[in-house]
Amino acid sequence: MAGMMNEAVTLRPLCVGDAAEMAVVLSHPVLYRYTGGQPPSEADLKRLYVIQNRGGPADRSEMRLNDIVTVGDDQQAVGFVQATLPADQRSAEISWVIGRPWQGLGYAGRAALLLTDDLRTRGVEQIIAHFHPDHEASQRIAERLGMTESDVVVDGETRWTGFLV
Numbered sequence: 001m002a003g004m005m006n007e008a009v010t011l012r013p014l015c016v017g018d019a020a021e022m023a024v025v026l027s028h029p030v031l032y033r034y035t036g037g038q039p040p041s042e043a044d045l046k047r048l049y050v051i052q053n054r055g056g057p058a059d060r061s062e063m064r065l066n067d068i069v070t071v072g073d074d075q076q077a078v079g080f081v082q083a084t085l086p087a088d089q090r091s092a093e094i095s096w097v098i099g100r101p102w103q104g105l106g107y108a109g110r111a112a113l114l115l116t117d118d119l120r121t122r123g124v125e126q127i128i129a130h131f132h133p134d135h136e137a138s139q140r141i142a143e144r145l146g147m148t149e150s151d152v153v154v155d156g157e158t159r160w161t162g163f164l165v
């Protein structure tokens, strides 16, 4: 097994130098079952991370947090979480991805809680997520964050919303 449930989960801001390690973390095709797409190459990730490291569009119409999820004393990268905040920063669209070898160990749930703790301290009041209606693990994570399912479906993904109090 690649990880252990009692290992500490931490978030740290993603940097361009993470591309090589993350290309391995994100290499399993099953990760794209509900979201579409395919495993990115290291070069793809480098290009993406250069853009993501800018933190959002130059006009500041929105702000993005991109965090690597790490576990254990050696800070092994296991996935990432993201939040996109509109200019007023009162809400955030959030998402989570954990690499196949580290799934089922509670890491996404703990990373999502760390992300929402961070958002709460930034004054964010509402969280929003979209994912495929058959995606049970994401439903469980959203429920644990106190989110509820809405009737809104965007590109085949159901919108979930919740409040940070």
Ligand SMILES: CC(C)(COP(=O)(O)OP(=O)(O)OC[C@H]1O[C@@H](n2cnc3c(N)ncnc32)[C@H](O)[C@@H]1OP(=O)(O)O)[C@@H](O)C(=O)NCCC(=O)NCCS
Pocket: 030, 031, 032, 034, 035, 094, 095, 096, 097, 098, 099, 102, 103, 104, 105, 106, 107, 108, 109, 110, 129, 130, 131, 135, 136, 137, 138, 140, 141, 144
């Ligand atoms: C969704 C994802 C991040 C979950 O990662 P994970 O680290 O395995 O999740 P956790 O171990 O924290 O489990 C979260 C909950 O889902 C449940 N769960 C995990 N895998 C499951 C599965 N295959 N089927 C049903 N439930 C599952 C867990 O039991 C847990 O529930 P609990 O809180 O009641 O104990 C991971 O599957 C993933 O990266 N998928 C691909 C990317 C994706 O589609 N992301 C969603 C976009 S928002």
